[in-house]
Amino acid sequence: MTDVVAEKPRRGRPPVSDEQRQRQRMDISRHAVRLFTEQGVAATSGEQIAQAAGVSERTFWRYFPHKESCVEPLLTKMVDAFCVVLLAWPPELELIDHLRETYSPLLDSATDEDIEAVLAVVRLTHGERALRAAYLMLRERAEDALAEVLAERMGKPRDTIDVRVQAAAMSAVLKVATDDVARASVAGITRSTLDGHREQIATALRGLSQML
């Protein structure tokens, strides 16, 4: 018999769809981040987040194994979006042009509240140790994804040292630029700030590819 299909007759209640689950996580995430920014991470209890999100504490801990991981949905959304943009970068195009074409509409599609929340988290990571750790682990995942993309683009295996180094360098560009725009948006975000952000990334990345 083929274990490929396994032909389960499928009885009983079906599991909640993945996107449903993602939505739920994202919803809780937004509440958590709001509380984090208002009172700090340490002063916000799991019970409080659960209550704000309208679920029991027990279910909250099922959705998020650690309190700090509440920021993941929001942050991964940002990082993943950027990775998608990079993945779609056609070899013949200048990176800066590609960003202008693809990155800006992406930022427009996100709600201001979400962008604001993401930047708030980035600011928080500078003072809240627990958030910093979560942030760094996320960036590491993003760097791995970046390395994957670069490896394909350079036609080299994924774990070559120069692939990894270049991924790290690009990741550093994104990190610095993100920090800058987060700092610049303390008093609210503007179109020009975001545009400046995109241009800063593009310039730095171009400088980088000149170097490499």
Add this chain to the structure above:
Amino acid sequence: MTDVVAEKPRRGRPPVSDEQRQRQRMDISRHAVRLFTEQGVAATSGEQIAQAAGVSERTFWRYFPHKESCVEPLLTKMVDAFCVVLLAWPPELELIDHLRETYSPLLDSATDEDIEAVLAVVRLTHGERALRAAYLMLRERAEDALAEVLAERMGKPRDTIDVRVQAAAMSAVLKVATDDVARASVAGITRSTLDGHREQIATALRGLSQML
């Protein structure tokens, strides 16, 4: 009156010297790392570490605000040592030569047990989330220090984007090389492994400076 000196007559018991405190931390760290590698981080309680190190649990928590930070003394020792080597890098010398001159005696001066412990921690960071976070935050501190050195060397302010990028790139080299040597030393360390480590770093860094 000058508030610069403040001339306190200094009564009562004097505070424990910094190096004394460092020694104590390092001692506890060693015990903790041993337990971590033997049973995993989650399965090792603060009480257990305290008992192994011969202090009360209360004092243990005073020395280490978080369980994972037990790995800091050992890891920072390694990272700091490398930063010192880099800081002493004379501009006229090839980096690889400088490493051969300075880095090897440094590795010789450390005890095999400590090196082994550091590598064990590095291996652990791949499976233990809490350790990974601590490790990444430490690497970040190291990267900042590196940026400081590079800034001086390049004659640019510390937060220039290319300084940060280059620091990130070099940090990535160290990270990859460290992971490699940790993986290669699962069954014990040898001189040739460490030598290979140094040469890998030197080669990659030279390649990097060619690129930049």
Add this chain to the structure above:
DNA sequence: GCGTTTGTTGGCACTCTCTGCCACTAATTG
């Protein structure tokens, strides 16, 4: 409708991490 099966939720008890507080001891000066 019915019962059956499978998945999700919430409540409860529990362990472990980490903190505040206080009494006690240790080291130093006069």
Add this chain to the structure above:
DNA sequence: CAATTAGTGGCAGAGAGTGCCAACAAACGC
């Protein structure tokens, strides 16, 4: 010796997270 200052240990307690189980929800075949 008393006075002063620092480090230590013990105890109680809040919060993080987990295992377990009963209750509920959504599918199925009848």
